[in-house]
Amino acid sequence: ELQFPERLNCASELLDAWVASGQGDRLCIQGVDVSWTYAQLQAQANAIAHVLVEDFGLLPGNRVLLRGANTPQLAACWFAIQKAGAIAVATMPLLRAKELGQILDKAQVSHALCDERLSEELLLAQAQSPVLKSLCFYHSAAPDGLEARAAAKPGDFSNVDTAADDCCLIAFTSGTTGAPKGCMHFHRDVLAICRCWPPHLLKPQADDVFIGSPPLAFTFGLGGLLLFPMTVGASTVLLEKASPEALLPAIAKYRATVCFTAPTSYRVMAPQVGQFDLSSLRKCVSAGEALPAATRALWKEATGIELIDGIGATELLHIFISHDEAHAKPGATGRPVPGYRACILGEEGQVLPPGQVGRLAVKGPTGCRYLADPRQQGYVLNGWNLTGDAYLMDEEACFVYQARTDDMIISGGYNIAGPEVEAALLLHPAVAECGVVGQADEARGQIVKAFVVLRPGHVADAAMVKALQDFVKAQVAPYKYPRAVEFCSQLPRTETGKLQRFRLRSDLLKAKP
Numbered sequence: 430e431l432q433f434p435e436r437l438n439c440a441s442e443l444l445d446a447w448v449a450s451g452q453g454d455r456l457c458i459q460g461v462d463v464s465w466t467y468a469q470l471q472a473q474a475n476a477i478a479h480v481l482v483e484d485f486g487l488l489p490g491n492r493v494l495l496r497g498a499n500t501p502q503l504a505a506c507w508f509a510i511q512k513a514g515a516i517a518v519a520t521m522p523l524l525r526a527k528e529l530g531q532i533l534d535k536a537q538v539s540h541a542l543c544d545e546r547l548s549e550e551l552l553l554a555q556a557q558s559p560v561l562k563s564l565c566f567y568h569s570a571a572p573d574g575l576e577a578r579a580a581a582k583p584g585d586f587s588n589v590d591t592a593a594d595d596c597c598l599i600a601f602t603s604g605t606t607g608a609p610k611g612c613m614h615f616h617r618d619v620l621a622i623c624r625c626w627p628p629h630l631l632k633p634q635a636d637d638v639f640i641g642s643p644p645l646a647f648t649f650g651l652g653g654l655l656l657f658p659m660t661v662g663a664s665t666v667l668l669e670k671a672s673p674e675a676l677l678p679a680i681a682k683y684r685a686t687v688c689f690t691a692p693t694s695y696r697v698m699a700p701q702v703g704q705f706d707l708s709s710l711r712k713c714v715s716a717g718e719a720l721p722a723a724t725r726a727l728w729k730e731a732t733g734i735e736l737i738d739g740i741g742a743t744e745l746l747h748i749f750i751s752h753d754e755a756h757a758k759p760g761a762t763g764r765p766v767p768g769y770r771a772c773i774l775g776e777e778g779q780v781l782p783p784g785q786v787g788r789l790a791v792k793g794p795t796g797c798r799y800l801a802d803p804r805q806q807g808y809v810l811n812g813w814n815l816t817g818d819a820y821l822m823d824e825e826a827c828f829v830y831q832a833r834t835d836d837m838i839i840s841g842g843y844n845i846a847g848p849e850v851e852a853a854l855l856l857h858p859a860v861a862e863c864g865v866v867g868q869a870d871e872a873r874g875q876i877v878k879a880f881v882v883l884r885p886g887h888v889a890d891a892a893m894v895k896a897l898q899d900f901v902k903a904q905v906a907p908y909k910y911p912r913a914v915e916f917c918s919q920l921p922r923t924e925t926g927k928l929q930r931f932r933l934r935s936d937l938l939k940a941k942p
């Protein structure tokens with residue numbers, strides 16, 4: 430059981446404590462244009478907190494929208510908000526005015542800090558918003574920009590005395606089904622995720638250099654690229670652009686040791702690994718989507734490193750089922766992270782025995798609290814969080830991902846998990862990427878349809894279709910083979926690397942006569 434004092438501010442614990450203990454000159458954060466020690470990040474955050482409170486009248490509990498690519502400045506803004514006892518509402522850099530407007534409204538955002546290079550869409554949203562009172566730009570040379578204002582403020586700040594269960598973060602889900610949901614997290618939640626997965630599974634060291642792709646607005650990135658390195662006084666590299674092509678040279682340049690990205694990114698990087706000196710790298714974490722066994726094998730072959738897989742969710746803040754390198758089991762996500770419990774529930778809410786597919790339920794120190802959203806009732810049942818994933822627990826108590834519950838394909842009376850068919854296809858040397866969904870079919874209800882991106886040098890013809898179908902039939906129950914195969918040049922993905930199956934399905938609808 431995790432114990433926290435009643436009064437708690439996550440910025441005091443994660444940031445100020447290093448300076449207070451005399452270790453403020455440790456390297457904390459590197460970006461393209463600046464590089465800060467813990468003391469320098471603290472001084473920046475303190476000055477920004479003064480700006481928010483004194484120049485913009487920020488009060489504890491106010492909601493502050495953040496918009497920007499991953500940079501040290503964005504991290505300083507995040508800690509400034511915590512220090513002022515306010516609530517960070519982090520937003521994904523690619524969001525447009527309409528989506529930003531929904532967030533301003535839903536989270537009742539009163540203040541915003543925005544990278545000037547991403548001002549356009551937020552200004553459009555502000556014009557429509559009755560709630561946003563102040564908007565200040567950073568990465569700005571303007572006399573009223575954040576840098577100029579912060580330069581006029583002192584470098585110390587007395588943190589607001591927040592309660593452990595004061596809300597400090599509202600994270601929005603990507604909302605593939607309906608409007609995005611705001612998930613509220615408390616100061617103690619931020620510290621809880623720092624005490625569960627990192628010390629038990631990641632096991633970071635003080636001299637580690639973290640790097641990766643997820644935006645800080647995605648809680649996978651917030652934890653992996655900002656909070657977790659700070660639990661051991663390590664440093665982090667924040668890249669503004671972190672495509673697989675940009676990540677590899679950056680790992681080499683910064684001598685990074687711990688990498689966080691999505692499974693698809695490891696798959697794209699694997700064949701290019703030989704062109705870079707990745708000798709510094711010691712740990713690689715995959716999350717956001719199921720990790721296919723073929724991708725784990727490719728990465729291990731290319732780098733010698735066993736990927737650490739973990740399933741997390743915005744609702745639960747971070748990873749709750751995972752494994753360390755010694756316990757990796759291809760095709761399985763692992764076991765509940767210390768502090769969390771998990772089980773598989775059947776249709777009637779009964780706990781299912783090992784081997785049976787059902788709904789994943791999770792309980793732990795963090796959990797779903799939607800902001801003013803009736804969908805809370807669908808996510809939490811008797812204190813258990815229902816993540817929307819179909820899973821099974823095997824005989825070794827390892828949890829094995831099947832599909833999103835609403836992505837299961839039902840064909841001729843069989844339940845078929847698209848990702849299992851994808852995992853089989855990905856083992857074929859001609860397949861670069863693939864996505865498998867159900868296509869409406871008169872006779873069978875649905876048939877299994879595969880969208881396939883071929884590796885260079887392979888021909889998309891009828892012979893290839895037959896070869897892929899036979900290949901799948903040889904590995905999994907033959908009724909799961911893709912009756913339809915369509916070749917394409919790329920697959921639709923979110924900013925966080927997730928395959929957008931709903932778009933594959935709607936493309937199917939469009940294609941129908």
Ligand code: 3UK
Pocket residue numbers: 602603647648649650715716717718719720738739740741742743744746747748762816817818830833925
């Ligand atoms: C899926 C996975 C299989 C799964 C996240 C790490 O992805 C994160 O949060 P989101 O709210 O999505 C949650 C859903 O994504 N998923 C994530 N990781 C895995 N499926 N294996 C995995 N390893 O459907 C889950 O319900 O965007 C991941 C840390 C923090 C996060 N917010």
